[in-house]
Amino acid sequence: MTHRQAATVLRLPDHPNTSVTIKQSKHKFLFGCAEFSVLPYVSGEMKPDTAAAAEKRYSHMAEIFNQVTLPFYWGRYEPKRGEPDFARTQKAAKWLAQRGITLKGHPLCWHTVCADWLMDLTNDEIYDTQMARVTRDIVAFRGLIDAWDVINEAVIMPIFDKYDNGVTRICKEHGRFKLIKDLFKTAREANPNATLLINDFDMSESYDILVEGLLEAGVKIDAIGLQSHMHQGCWPKEKLLEVLDRFSRFKLPLHFTEISLVSGEIMPKEIMDLNDHKVDKWPSTPEGEARQAREIKWFYETLYAHPLVEAVTYWSFMDGLWLNAPSGLLSLSSDPKPAYDVLRRLIKEDWWTPEQKLTTDENGKVSVTGTKGEYIAYRGDDEIRFTIG
Numbered sequence: 001m002t003h004r005q006a007a008t009v010l011r012l013p014d015h016p017n018t019s020v021t022i023k024q025s026k027h028k029f030l031f032g033c034a035e036f037s038v039l040p041y042v043s044g045e046m047k048p049d050t051a052a053a054a055e056k057r058y059s060h061m062a063e064i065f066n067q068v069t070l071p072f073y074w075g076r077y078e079p080k081r082g083e084p085d086f087a088r089t090q091k092a093a094k095w096l097a098q099r100g101i102t103l104k105g106h107p108l109c110w111h112t113v114c115a116d117w118l119m120d121l122t123n124d125e126i127y128d129t130q131m132a133r134v135t136r137d138i139v140a141f142r143g144l145i146d147a148w149d150v151i152n153e154a155v156i157m158p159i160f161d162k163y164d165n166g167v168t169r170i171c172k173e174h175g176r177f178k179l180i181k182d183l184f185k186t187a188r189e190a191n192p193n194a195t196l197l198i199n200d201f202d203m204s205e206s207y208d209i210l211v212e213g214l215l216e217a218g219v220k221i222d223a224i225g226l227q228s229h230m231h232q233g234c235w236p237k238e239k240l241l242e243v244l245d246r247f248s249r250f251k252l253p254l255h256f257t258e259i260s261l262v263s264g265e266i267m268p269k270e271i272m273d274l275n276d277h278k279v280d281k282w283p284s285t286p287e288g289e290a291r292q293a294r295e296i297k298w299f300y301e302t303l304y305a306h307p308l309v310e311a312v313t314y315w316s317f318m319d320g321l322w323l324n325a326p327s328g329l330l331s332l333s334s335d336p337k338p339a340y341d342v343l344r345r346l347i348k349e350d351w352w353t354p355e356q357k358l359t360t361d362e363n364g365k366v367s368v369t370g371t372k373g374e375y376i377a378y379r380g381d382d383e384i385r386f387t388i389g
């Protein structure tokens with residue numbers, strides 16, 4: 001895959017004809033996961049046995065992932081007006097960033113897990129409060145979290161009828177276009193350098209028609225977020241290729257923001273909303289784990305081969321964290337499943353540049369070719385960090 005490779009010239013003018021060892025340290029491609037338990041862990045809220053299991057999980061996480069999505073669900077982040085969970089979230093974000101993890105916030109506007117106290121406000125007040133929330137949180141985390149799902153699941157937002165909420169109210173009154181346009185404008189002003197996404201689970205033409213209309217209206221979307229929760233079975237090849245082809249026409253980066261594949265019983269097809277599948281136990285099985293590993297390998301290989309795909313986020317990392325589903329890459333005991341081993345081989349072996357021993361020329365220059373990402377050149381005890389691509 002030549003689009004994932006590049007070359008650069010490393011210049012060490014004071015070191016002609018010198019041997020250097022080149023090692024890759026990080027992918028440019030964003031291999032991500034959702035990991036929300038880091039908030040209580042870093043804040044010291046876990047019991048010792050739970051914290052020990054979390055440490056084991058984070059070790060596996062850091063082995064393959066270079067991006068983590070952190071939660072900003074309004075109803076949980078700010079259950080009481082004016083009291084956002086800023087301190088815990090910032091502490092967790094700094095802890096991850098110190099370990100070389102790139103961060104993304106999810107989401108800034110969504111009709112689900114919405115703040116209940118919004119219902120005490122008028123629609124105009126809700127609208128202003130939503131915009132103020134965007135500014136507040138992006139500014140507060142600027143330089144630490146510079147990628148955001150600005151709006152989540154806007155296709156159904158104005159017709160969402162499971163329960164009343166403030167965001168659906170303003171989306172109905174003002175319309176999706178105005179709401180989204182104002183959200184992106186506000187977010188851009190708060191951090192001009194941020195990567196701003198629209199994100200949705202609806203892969204029908206309704207979504208790309210919405211994206212097309214927004215782009216024609218001048219909304220600057222940095223990347224298109226595509227969800228792919230596959231609890232009812234892995235997408236067939238035809239669907240994945242069709243989705244990639246349809247959204248590629250916008251010539252924007254594609255981020256597969258929420259991938260999940262179960263390693264147990266497949267959810268019944270007739271269930272429309274995954275949240276409606278309520279089970280006490282949903283065990284992983286040896287047959288299911290083998291299937292999940294095969295599907296993970298095919299899905300990631302297909303996405304990595306596509307030139308517009310820049311990020312893939314697995315959701316969630318361990319079994320049982322979402323809908324009690326066996327959709328993790330780790331078991332309930334935080335041990336790697338076959339799917340984890342398959343993904344680790346792809347990311348850290350198949351798509352990773354092997355160590356290179358090179359020699360600079362008489363001018364101290366050496367050409368380095370490898371997978372796009374971050375590298376370290378070792379010359380004796382010296383370390384020179386550089387980037388390819």
